[in-house]
Amino acid sequence: MDGKGRLRWVVVLTAAGSFMAALDTLVVASALSTIQRDLGASLAELEWTVNAYNLSFAVLLVPAAVLGDRLGRARTYAAGLVLFALASAGCALAGGAGALIAMRVVQGAGAALVMTLGLALLTSAFPAEKRGAALGLFSAVTGVAVASGPLVGGAVVDGLAWPWIFWLNVPVGLLAAPLVLRHVPEARVAGARLDVPGVGLLAGGVLGVVWALVRGSAAGWTSAEVLGAGLGGLALLGAFVAWERRAVQPLLPPRLLRVRGFVAGNAAIALTFAALFSAVFFYGQLLQVVQGESPLGAGLRLMAWTGTFLVFAPAAGALADRIGERPLVTVGLTVQALAMVWFASTVGTDASYVSMLGPFVVGGFGVSLAIPCGQSAVVAAVADRDVATASGVNATMRELGGVLGIAVTVAVFASRGGYASPTEFVDGFRAAVLAAAGLSALGAVAGATLPTRRPGVPAPADVAASSPAAVAA
Known part of the structure; x- marks a missing residue:
């Protein structure tokens, strides 16, 4: 395959994955009321339906880049597409709010791999003088996905049912993954290291603070559960800052x-x-x-x-x-x-x-x-x-x-x-x-x-x- 043909595959496959992951950030917005009725979800469970995805997505964005550098960006991107597709199927099959939230966590992890490595693959495929146009296309695709999320979600829920906002991802992810392995050039970065303690401290800290905010009204703001989660989360965030000051390859370099x-x-x-x-x-x-x-x-x-x-x-x-x-x-x-x-x-x-x-x-x-x-x-x-x-x-x-x-x-x-x-x-x-x-x-x-x-x-x-x-x- 010539160079132009390979570039077209890179653009199409990274755009498809990124559109899918960005769309799911907000696609459930129009389905929340329907999910509440069908699954009997509480306000806190509705909140976690959105936040479980975004929290997992957020914490794993930087680690996803490191994994791609070590294992190969194209291979890891393909794995992210498969993970996202399978988690989407799990969301669609969820029989209760708890199962849906758990699958949204996994879906967010797949989205982190797809969004981070899709951008990296697209950037590395183009020469420096043409990267601006390529990144402009990437931004346009993700922008359209985020802006149209509530509309797409509403159309699917009205025309079919809310599980179909997740089923739609399955064929896209499973078809795109083997095409990535076949047509997208592999790239690795020597010496990349993952700051595992940093990831764990950041995830635990944010989870503790969010848990306290979510449970505050139901459990009581002065309850042991809420105070323990909130103070524990703040302590972990403080430990994260201390760790980053001495980590060899920190998630957040202190100089910044x-x-x-x-x-x-x-x-x-x-x-x-x-x-x-x-x-x-x-x-x-x-x-x-x-x-x-x-x-x-x-x-x-x-x-x-x-x-x-x-x-x-x-x-x-x-x-x-x-x-x-x-x-x-x-x-x-x-x-x-x-x-x-x-x-x-x-x-x-x-x-x-x-x-x-x-x-x-x-x-x-x-x-x-x-x-x-x-x-x-x-x-x-x-x-x-x-x-x-x-x-x-x-x-x-x-x-x-x-x-x-x-x-x-x-x-x-x-x-x-x-x-x-x-x-x-x-x-x-x-x-x-x-x-x-x-x-x-x-x-x-x-x-x-x-x-x-x-x-x-x-x-x-x-x-x-x-x-x-x-x-x-």
């Missing part, structure tokens, strides 16, 4: 924590996704529980919000090249926070869809400014040798932010409302959305601390911090 743009950018992006995933969790349910929309109807109506990502995000990236990321991140997250306050102040059991359009479009515009600029701020802040690590950490922070955001806002929802009636749901929804607005506002504060950057030039402070002398770990 001295780079202001890296720290501020990651804080901003984590809080961006905390607010965004919280909104995804609740907006579709509002349309179904209060307005009586079908899953497909809810997905279609959410496109007024998710569709703005595709319209404004590319322009925001281009504008950041001219004026820098700080103003766009700060303004974008402030706008999103104000849109959420607007939504919370006008929502009611008799609210029309027209009254929601303003908050949807304005909030979508705000987050569309913040996401691409928060990501580029992190990468622009570090030296070339740290770009890959910074990108991996940034992807991890996005997912962890989403997990923690849902945990916080669901806890707020449970303290103020529930599913007993539309009125009770609206009471909880209003409080949860205000909490999400607070997360977005905190993200704006973090964005305001980003260093000023001229087009194509890192901020002076970060140049100094990223110099070989300054970053010696």
Whole structure:
């Protein structure tokens, strides 16, 4: 096979896997109400249906890259496709909420392999002068997948049944895996090592904090279970920081924590996704529980919000090249926070869809400014040798932010409302959305601390911090 033919296979196969994994981040959003009815799931179980996938995905993103480097990227990518497909079948066959959550954990692990190594395979297949176009295609594919997730999920649930949102992944993954082994060039990196203690401490720490937030309302915030999980999680996160300072090949090199743009950018992006995933969790349910929309109807109506990502995000990236990321991140997250306050102040059991359009479009515009600029701020802040690590950490922070955001806002929802009636749901929804607005506002504060950057030039402070002398770990 000639070089062009092989490149086409690389593009098609990495795009297919990445689309599938990105789609499943939000595809269950329109199916949550149906899953609740069919499986008798509690609010906490619904939350874990989303968070189990995102937590597993987040914690394993960086380890997935190391495994690919050691075992072979194409082979590990193919294994990720098979794992994702089999876990999807397990999700579809789940007879209860517990089984569904367990399979979502496995599915998230497969997604981490697919997303991380798909990007690595695509990057290494193209020469440097053509990588920009290839990465642009990759970003477009994943962007379309995330934006269309609620719509696709709603269409499948209405047309078939909720298990089919998972069944659709099975033939794609099982057919693509052998094609990857046949047509995608293998690549390895000598000397790659996995920071197993770091992965374990990070996963355990985040799980403990999330568990405390999820169980707080039901078990009591001062119960031994909640206090033990929360304090234990914080202790493990502290141990993670201590371990990373002396690990030979740490997940998070300590030198990067001295780079202001890296720290501020990651804080901003984590809080961006905390607010965004919280909104995804609740907006579709509002349309179904209060307005009586079908899953497909809810997905279609959410496109007024998710569709703005595709319209404004590319322009925001281009504008950041001219004026820098700080103003766009700060303004974008402030706008999103104000849109959420607007939504919370006008929502009611008799609210029309027209009254929601303003908050949807304005909030979508705000987050569309913040996401691409928060990501580029992190990468622009570090030296070339740290770009890959910074990108991996940034992807991890996005997912962890989403997990923690849902945990916080669901806890707020449970303290103020529930599913007993539309009125009770609206009471909880209003409080949860205000909490999400607070997360977005905190993200704006973090964005305001980003260093000023001229087009194509890192901020002076970060140049100094990223110099070989300054970053010696």
